[in-house]
Amino acid sequence: xxxxxxxxxxxxxxxEGPPGKPRERLVIAIDGPVGAGKSTMARRxxxxxxxxxxxxxxxxxxxxxxxxxxxVELSDHAALASLAERTEIRVIPGxxxxxxxxxxxxxxxxxxxxxxxxxxxxxxxxxxxRERLVALQRAMAREGGVVMDGRDIGTVVFPHADxxxxxxxxxxxxxxxxxxxxxRAGAGLGVAEVREEVARRDARDSGREMSPLRxxxxxxxxxxxxxxxxxxxxxxxxxxxxxxxxxxx
Ligand code: DC
Numbered sequence: 001x002x003x004x005x006x007x008x009x010x011x012x013x014x015x016e017g018p019p020g021k022p023r024e025r026l027v028i029a030i031d032g033p034v035g036a037g038k039s040t041m042a043r044r045x046x047x048x049x050x051x052x053x054x055x056x057x058x059x060x061x062x063x064x065x066x067x068x069x070x071x072v073e074l075s076d077h078a079a080l081a082s083l084a085e086r087t088e089i090r091v092i093p094g095x096x097x098x099x100x101x102x103x104x105x106x107x108x109x110x111x112x113x114x115x116x117x118x119x120x121x122x123x124x125x126x127x128x129x130r131e132r133l134v135a136l137q138r139a140m141a142r143e144g145g146v147v148m149d150g151r152d153i154g155t156v157v158f159p160h161a162d163x164x165x166x167x168x169x170x171x172x173x174x175x176x177x178x179x180x181x182x183x184r185a186g187a188g189l190g191v192a193e194v195r196e197e198v199a200r201r202d203a204r205d206s207g208r209e210m211s212p213l214r215x216x217x218x219x220x221x222x223x224x225x226x227x228x229x230x231x232x233x234x235x236x237x238x239x240x241x242x243x244x245x246x247x248x249x
Contacts, residue, residue, distance in 0.1 A: 021162060023049050026145045026240075029153035032167035033205065033213060034198050035174025037224045037232065041167065042149035043096065044233050049147070049240065052093040054140055056150035056157070057120065059133045061111040062089050062102050064119030074122040081128030089136060112185050114197065121201045124151075125208040151205055154216035163243050165236060166215035169225040174198055 026049065030042045039055050046053035064074070066087050072079045092099040100108045110116070123129050130152075137148060137157050148157065154164035169177075175195035182189055205213040215221060220239050224232055 024051055024145045027141055027158050027161045028147045029158050029161040029164045030149040031151055031154050033202050035177040036167035036169045038149040038167050040229060041232050042147045045236050046147040047095055051145035054091060054146055054148045056137055056148055058100050058111055059089055060124045061116050061120040062100050062107060063129055064123045065107055065110060065116050066102050067123055068119050074119055077126045080123055080126040084129045084132045114187055121204050127210045130210055151213040152211035154219050156211045164216045164219035166219040166221045168223050173225050
């Protein structure tokens with residue numbers, strides 16, 4: 001499944017991985033709600049440790065995009081199950097950006113629109129879609145170390161991850177970050193509208209029956225409200241170091 005070389009390079013990271021488990025074998029889960037900074041921090045942490053980053057949300061976005069293209073009703077779980085079965089999703093990790101192929105077509109640049117935001121959140125409530133994507137996510141980590149971000153990575157996908165983080169931030173801050181992303185993507189939405197959609201996605205992601213968004217009991221929670229990414233990265237790397245110390249004992 002993994003097709004590209006691992007992202008490597010310095011981002012102020014630790015030169016050596018934790019003794020006991022080589023850093024290239026570490027499995028690190030990062031979960032949290034929309035706009036908490038998961039993808040940015042997952043990418044930076046992966047770069048600092050020289051391992052691959054996989055954004056699991058992009059896989060749900062790809063399924064949401066595919067369902068829209070196929071004209072499948074987003075609440076029709078039977079139709080989504082059948083679509084998931086016959087759709088091939090491939091992630092090609094890369095730094096600074098991965099590449100996402102749906103049935104061989106590169107859709108990476110089409111996944112960050114308000115319509116896909118909503119579609120991804122809806123299709124992610126379908127158990128068959130989740131089962132399919134979780135199997136792919138586990139297969140990708142089987143080959144080696146990974147930093148994977150999402151909603152259920154520490155609770156469902158990798159309950160035995162070496163390290164788990166749960167990022168959170170105030171709704172206002174998260175909505176503002178999402179608004180900025182959308183501005184960059186050319187969507188002319190107002191902040192209030194984006195805030196409402198973020199709140200709706202929070203409710204859907206946390207309230208769904210299967211694998212709802214929640215922090216694993218053993219996750220390190222980091223509130224990123226007003227905290228610079230460099231500082232968040234420093235806290236994460238300190239946790240990697242503590243993990244290394246513990247594994248020595
Ligand atoms: O992280 P994101 O906003 O790109 O995720 C898009 C949607 O996919 C989000 O509304 C919730 C869903 N998702 C999920 O259910 N489980 C994951 N591991 C990742 C994302």
